[in-house]
Amino acid sequence: MKRRVTLKDVAKAAGFHVSTVSRALDPNNSHLITAEVAQRIRDVAEKLGYRQNAAAAALRTSRTRMVGVLVPDITNPIFPPIIRGVEDSLRRHGYLSIIGNTDGDPKRESSLVSMLQDRGVDGFIIASVELEDKAVVSLVEDGIAVVTVNRRVDNPAVSSVSNDEGEGIRRVLTHLVSLGHERIAHIAGSQRFSTGANRYRSFLEHREALRLPADPELVVFSNMYNELEGERCVEELLARGRRFTAIVCANDRLAVGAIEALVRRGLKCPDNVSVTGFNDMPMVDRLRPPLTTVRIGQYNVGYQAGELLAEMIGTGQREASHVVLPVDLVIRGSTRALTTALPEN
Amino acid sequence: MKRRVTLKDVAKAAGFHVSTVSRALDPNNSHLITAEVAQRIRDVAEKLGYRQNAAAAALRTSRTRMVGVLVPDITNPIFPPIIRGVEDSLRRHGYLSIIGNTDGDPKRESSLVSMLQDRGVDGFIIASVELEDKAVVSLVEDGIAVVTVNRRVDNPAVSSVSNDEGEGIRRVLTHLVSLGHERIAHIAGSQRFSTGANRYRSFLEHREALRLPADPELVVFSNMYNELEGERCVEELLARGRRFTAIVCANDRLAVGAIEALVRRGLKCPDNVSVTGFNDMPMVDRLRPPLTTVRIGQYNVGYQAGELLAEMIGTGQREASHVVLPVDLVIRGSTRALTTALPEN
DNA sequence: TTGTAAGCGTTATCAG
């Protein structure tokens, strides 16, 4: 295990001073150096296998070229493509991403944040925020570069890249209406998250705009975005005894659970009840029935967040931006035109 | 944006020297200090909001408490649980994980490796290795701590944590035989990967042990672990015109593609052909039909790899270990007893 | 048990 080659080694071998070598090797400063000297130095460095010691550089410049990426749980299929987008973007700018799983626990989140701050990350991309997220807001107030992705904080000072949830829900509802549905239920996401809150608000808004019956009993709130909650919410919906012919779910996992619960109760999707999701996560096109859902550009939302953060770090600019990306309705097998026979549950 | 609190600040505030403060704050050295002094210092540090500057510590000790985690593509559903296991384990030991996607490209892999070495990571967990992986072997030869996870390198000097592929295939085959199947095809994984090679070898081995017909035309090799390749392989299998009543696929994604191609050709699974997968990745229990597959402990394989790496880093021990974890057969709907009517394709 | 001082490898400032 041999000692790493340092600037000093290169300097000695090349016959120049370390500071000259440092400049020659830094693209931003190499123009200060005679071109051929710079080239010679680069050759020597290459030959010796010189690699910058990132810790030393970080200590000196107090920039680590690392960013922290916080997600609730990498295991949730929605996040990998987002993370991938973030990483690809950030890597192009020379940043490495450190990923942390918060499990949606604010305590874990702030402990992770401080762990990453110890490491001196240059910024944060956060997918795990809640609408009221003190940790994130105070990060921003301290002048740290932060971009939330997919979700937003209820504070315009925190930059974000998110999806056009309103448009997604509008497209879902008009699609269902075009199929003849009127009594449409909603399994809402947790209102602690901007996604849950926005989709719910849009549901109400467009339900009204489309002049659909506004029965509050047709909305049930989930606590988490998972299949089990989807099942529970359908059970609750059925228990309320209101008639409905379609369910708009706040995300795909809820929809998957919802369909499962319907089947268990002898109701078929889409024959008896149409169901829609949100996100178009991997595999939902292969389910039976394939899920009608709103496609978000998962990779892209991550990529754009990376770009935005890189710019904030690079320029030192801390003015907040809010990027909202377009969505698409993907019509598949879980929605169907209303026929004569309506279920009377 | 105020200056960070340093040891010196704490020292001044507490009325001790920085070295004393450093020791007091380091659990490994605090025993060298009068207990109450140590406590007082910790209190002051806390009050001032002291956070260690990791870059400075790393520069001094040349240990960063970061590890590199390389996967082919985080977007592939098999990896998130593994990564999660790695991270959870490593975090308990105080390490942060930096994840990189290689896309299965050896060039990208070695570029990532050197990027991470620049950053001075203390070790590597690599899920993206091929059987002949020069980059990884030379890493190990340089004395770097490396553990491969899920896959192995064809070199016993490289530590690994993997699954009992042989047992998995054995269970699959005996299951199929118990259902009356005899002419069993195999869609093998790429032989560049230990998983593909092991599962293929085990297939041959147990096919012989079970005295099944050994028709080489019943094996077709995929190039990548994805659905499209599964489809292609089934097409090839059908084109060969040999009779078969079951297909053992080297992994779940191949199986998903295989079933799709079968359906397209008017063959039903499991009615006409039984299909098995490997990995039990998320969602395959919700497909139609739900996939019979071999369950590996995805989280656990990652966790164990993290433990092993942490130990290697901690002790400096570089002797290779090879951990092989048990697997389970999960019988679901994609396999069925052979009935009278055999398809004659 | 605590203090002193050197040095990890860079980069930035200042001279020349």
Added chain:
DNA sequence: CTGATAACGCTTACAA
């Protein structure tokens, strides 16, 4: 354009 020098914040012999 290049060289000398200091300093980033921490750890660790060694000295007291």
